[in-house]
Amino acid sequence: MSVETSRPAGAVHDAPPHVPGELVRAFDFAFGSGTKSAPHVGLAALHDGPRTFFNVGDPYNPPGWVPVRGDDIRLILQDPATFSARKSVRFSALIGEDWDLIPAETDPPQHTDYRTMLAPAFSPKRMSDLDGRVRERAVDLVEQLRGQTSCEFMQAFGRAFPVYIFLSLMGLPSENIELFSKWMHDVLHGEDMAARSRGATEVAAYLRKAGDERRGQSDDDLITIVVNSKVKGRPLTDDEIIGALFLIFGGGIDTVAASLGFIFLHLARHPELQAQLRGDPSLVGDAVEEFLRRYSLVSVRRQVLRDVEAAGVAMKQGDWVHLMTPLASMDPDEFPDPLALDISRSPNRHTAFSYGPHRCIGSHLARRELVIALEEWLPRLPPFRLANGDAYRTHGGLLGVDWLNLVWD
Amino acid sequence: MVSIKVDKTRCTGHARCAAVAPEIYELDDVGYLGFEQRTVPAEQRAQAVRGARACPERAITVDDEDPDRGAT
Numbered sequence: 001m002s003v004e005t006s007r008p009a010g011a012v013h014d015a016p017p018h019v020p021g022e023l024v025r026a027f028d029f030a031f032g033s034g035t036k037s038a039p040h041v042g043l044a045a046l047h048d049g050p051r052t053f054f055n056v057g058d059p060y061n062p063p064g065w066v067p068v069r070g071d072d073i074r075l076i077l078q079d080p081a082t083f084s085a086r087k088s089v090r091f092s093a094l095i096g097e098d099w100d101l102i103p104a105e106t107d108p109p110q111h112t113d114y115r116t117m118l119a120p121a122f123s124p125k126r127m128s129d130l131d132g133r134v135r136e137r138a139v140d141l142v143e144q145l146r147g148q149t150s151c152e153f154m155q156a157f158g159r160a161f162p163v164y165i166f167l168s169l170m171g172l173p174s175e176n177i178e179l180f181s182k183w184m185h186d187v188l189h190g191e192d193m194a195a196r197s198r199g200a201t202e203v204a205a206y207l208r209k210a211g212d213e214r215r216g217q218s219d220d221d222l223i224t225i226v227v228n229s230k231v232k233g234r235p236l237t238d239d240e241i242i243g244a245l246f247l248i249f250g251g252g253i254d255t256v257a258a259s260l261g262f263i264f265l266h267l268a269r270h271p272e273l274q275a276q277l278r279g280d281p282s283l284v285g286d287a288v289e290e291f292l293r294r295y296s297l298v299s300v301r302r303q304v305l306r307d308v309e310a311a312g313v314a315m316k317q318g319d320w321v322h323l324m325t326p327l328a329s330m331d332p333d334e335f336p337d338p339l340a341l342d343i344s345r346s347p348n349r350h351t352a353f354s355y356g357p358h359r360c361i362g363s364h365l366a367r368r369e370l371v372i373a374l375e376e377w378l379p380r381l382p383p384f385r386l387a388n389g390d391a392y393r394t395h396g397g398l399l400g401v402d403w404l405n406l407v408w409d
Numbered sequence: 410m411v412s413i414k415v416d417k418t419r420c421t422g423h424a425r426c427a428a429v430a431p432e433i434y435e436l437d438d439v440g441y442l443g444f445e446q447r448t449v450p451a452e453q454r455a456q457a458v459r460g461a462r463a464c465p466e467r468a469i470t471v472d473d474e475d476p477d478r479g480a481t
Binding site: 123125285346348349351355356359 | 424428439464
């Protein structure tokens with residue numbers, strides 16, 4: 001193993017000495033080439049390189065290992081005893097505090113207790129019970145577009161719909177759509193750390209106040225459920241409450257908005273797929289699974305708890321490992337021709353919702369939101385396409401769509 | 410008969426088995442697989458394998474065969 005450190009062009013970090021020089025790369029996930037138009041294409045190309053590399057080129061994340069194969073990513077995420085999620089996101093640090101996202105920044109067995117507490121509120125059965133409410137919100141937003149022949153999709157629907165559902169589930173007034181859309185943007189995509197920090201401060205203050213007002217209440221909204229929950233027979237601490245509420249804010253809105261953005265961008269360029277789904281709405285479920293695979297978004301990180309051989313490399317205690325769901329979902333060994341969107345793929349064991357104990361708790365809701373969005377949009381509005389000129393822009397990092405101008409006749 | 414085994418330590422509630430083969434893979438109230446082992450009639454083998462192959466965690470085996478290779 002090489003001992004000299006290596007600093008490729010574009011490096012913003014140094015690699016530690018135990019990392020073989022030939023595995024050190026500088027890959028800018030946030031602003032690298034292609035992230036403004038097709039971030040997944042650049043990510044898919046990583047499958048042509050080494051099984052695992054060490055990235056020193058990501059300004060928003062500490063340097064760390066990046067396994068590219070789906071199997072390696074899965075085995076790491078299924079092994080929380082070796083790969084810890086502690087302090088792996090750190091929204092709290094943005095505002096000078098020190099609470100954990102609950103349950104995302106905890107490990108078993110503590111994680112299991114929190115997960116058990118929250119799981120019933122997100123179960124497939126509970127999500128089916130909410131179907132009517134989700135559908136009503138989708139119809140409401142789509143109907144506002146009737147009579148128009150164009151829209152900026154992200155504002156009109158892509159962000160508005162998941163924020164609307166979030167507010168409804170949290171028992172918050174729907175006139176807050178604009179406010180929470182702005183906060184979501186500021187916290188996750190703010191231009192600089194000051195903007196992100198200001199957004200996070202405002203969200204935390206809002207959620208804390210809303211939580212305080214609901215102690216001892218018995219409504220079935222998520223804020224009331226969380227503040228009155230018990231873990232191992234005791235009430236939650238203030239830090240646990242803000243950690244859980246902030247997770248629902250941070251995990252549940254932007255991801256669905258980004259997925260909707262990529263789905264509608266894809267459909268705007270593929271009138272034949274629009275026609276197929278309009279002609280046979282029973283295909284929407286399979287189509288959503290394939291959209292989730294082709295446009296997986298989320299990356300998480302884990303910290304190595306003991307020296308270990310994993311994903312073909314020697315990792316040392318304390319190393320960070322970046323697990324990118326788009327890389328697993330575009331692994332050509334599991335998904336031939338991974339950039340092709342093929343709604344008939346079966347099985348389609350994509351990894352959009354991650355693996356292991358931290359599997360996205362909101363996955364059942366997210367699936368229903370995406371299916372319902374297509375089921376309610378497609379029959380109500382004519383076939384759409386991209387507007388002329390600069391019709392859209394995507395972003396890397398936490399992948400998403402900034403804007404998307406659609407037109408129809 | 411066809412035997413289905415579930416590694417409950419691996420089931421994290423994706424619910425994909427139930428999405429593709431609901432009559433075989435019944436979920437508990439929280440959305441996790443509700444059994445560790447069951448047998449189904451031979452004519453349900455294809456459905457059983459389909460559900461096993463849908464599991465992102467690879468938690469389900471049908472007749473001790475690797476679900477990736479399992480015959481239908």
